[in-house]
Amino acid sequence: ANTYIWMGKNEEAIEDYSQAIGLNPQFLAAYVNRGVVHDVLGDYIQAIADYNRAIELNPIYVHAFFNRARAYANFGNYEQAVMDYSRVIEMNPEHPYAYENRANCYLAMKQPEKATADKAHITTRLPAINPKQLSVARSMLMPATPVDFLTRD
Structure with missing residues (x-):
């Protein structure tokens, strides 16, 4: 599945x-990734819905809360997004993106x-983010573009 994502085949x-969830309904990462x-x-x-199921499976899984908050914000449900970002901050007070994204929700x-x-x-309180790490993280969020030699006719 991850290969399909990198190829842009969502x-x-x-x-x-x-299919992975069908084989193992407890497969937390499959719900989050889907x-x-x-x-x-x-x-x-x-x-x-997928993030909700992941949270049911593991109620302290920070990534599921963070991703659900982002989905709520994308959907325009800023109140729910703020609640989830706040939960992320409770679980991980050093999470800079939760503060940043929650601030954007507050602005909205x-x-x-x-x-x-x-x-x-x-x-003032969080450690500086290394610009190289930030660049790598942002590039990982960009949609993949198939490379010519990997595609076949």
């Missing part, structure tokens, strides 16, 4: 993750004072 990736693909495709309801909700507090927290 529907095939969803099929593979669904949720990410649904999120990328704009199917936020299905993404949230027209609560600039709360957004400012989160932004201040990022700049």
